[in-house]
Amino acid sequence: MADSDSTRTEVDRRVAPADAFGAIANETRLAILRALWEAPERPVSFSELRASVGMRDSAQFNYHLRQLTDHFVRKTDEGYSLRAAGKGVVRALVVGTFTEDPRRDPFPVGSDCVHCGEPLHAHYADESLTVDCTACERVHSRHPFPPGGLFGRDDDALLDAYERWVRGQYALVAAGICPVCGSELRTELVTDTDRFSEDGTASACRFPEYDTVVLATCDRCIRRVGATVGMRLLSASAVAEFYRDHGLDLATIPYWELPWAVSDRHTTVLNDDGGTTDPWRVCVTIPLDDEVLRVTLDRDFDIVSTDRLGQEPV
Template identity: 45%
Template sequence: MNRLEAMELAEESEHCLRPAEAFALIGDETRVAILEALWQIDEQPAEFTTLYEMTETDNSAQFNYHLNQLTGHFVYKHDDGYELRTAGERVIQAVVEGSFNAHPDIEPFETGDQCTQCSGSLVATYAEEKLAISCPACGRTHGQYSFPPGGLIGRDEQAILSTFNQRVRHLHCLARDGVCPRCSGQMKTRVARGDDCCLDSDLRAEYTCKQCQHSLCSPIGLVLLDESAVISFYRDHGLDLQATPYWRLDWCVSDDYTTVQSTDPWVIAVSIVHDADTLTVTLNGNLAVTDIKRDTPRSVS
């Protein structure tokens, strides 16, 4: 299903507003203020009086009119008050994260890490709401992924990197598990080959939401960051994989350690090497793990 088909399906549903109607409903400062007040109130449902006082609206009749316009699509109305629907939460979250009203600009800065290919200094750059990690010396990219501008606000460079690392892990792990990180719809997984502007990898995993058409892509190895066998492998070497930025791991940023054993069906092996110790994880076309082997060299006495 493409984006046009998804929009047509939404328009045909009796439960969905047309996009223009949905945006028209929130195109008023009072209505946005109501949604923001509901988002800030800890105990919900919120009483009418509490909500009215928080929005500081001069006219109660006007306030009531705008509240009624939001009810049903962005706000639930209960016998004892009001609370946000998921759609209302999304509107306020978009404002808070900066998607609508924040456009910060930061200069490129060094991450303090080395390129997995040439050991040059990695640099982080931010443009068009995407953060990229790359090596100016050899040109290798170490991933370029969505990062809302709100993630930059109030954080220094190291905090930005840490947040970005956790975000990339979270989004792609959700996608691999079949859950759209944007709308919680079903994600379709496919293995693809060919050039991709944001990856230094011929082979990649692609995820597309069947509901909202949100898409993600990554090198195959990135899906193994939360795999228990891989976490244990690093723990055996005294390393905390979950605290390690993904761009330090060659198998997460390229396909140098990825071997295609079959394409029909897909059989893909990712070799993770540390101190001559090798863990080979085999996956199928859905990126489910089908086999794990470890080759640990025997110590010479």
């Protein structure tokens, strides 16, 4: 059976991480991967590949190439092409994760702070973009964003791309999918911010000043995302519908302008003693014009009800 053969091949091709990193820790081998990536047609013959890397010594070139097959490079009778792991290495080089450390100095965002009303600013450093208020020092958004996303974009275009990127990531997180590796996320409500800091996760929490944070953890790639409950509602259809009924397109409003998304003052935890009492509920109230949408979520952060109220409940 072809299936069982290919399954066995997949298993055989796995290598220890240290061996995998060792295999690519060499300029010639990276050049081989890059040449395969840039080749107009694949597979590429041995002689063509050697010519594009520019190495005269055939035996030495063959040695380096052998270190890359089968994990990073696939060898067939027609020549050589990239496997998914090889593409991953080149992609990381292209997006700049390994090689670049670009920065963008603070620039005005064009939105005001939801806390104090002063203008927000954004800057980029350490592969993350931050939107914050210099007046009250509240962070409205801080997330990793690939360095490649800066190239060819002015400040406005960068901000727009970043905002859409983060929304996409949160849509995955809200669906329980790790945006990095695709594994299932473990989600918990953290209402004790001290505990959150003590256990070393304060840096994962983008809003350390908040009392109520949803912490989504990927046990596979050790990624943690901490955010308000409201951030999970950015992709909720009931909320989009509420905005549409008020003549607004939620997808076009930068989320740092939404107080219910970037603060927890619209969030109420009901019957909560650290998340162990069953059942507990979380309510997020979203005011718009003269109406309020109250969204109630269960302990799995699934929406269990939405109510429209004439005015903000006391």
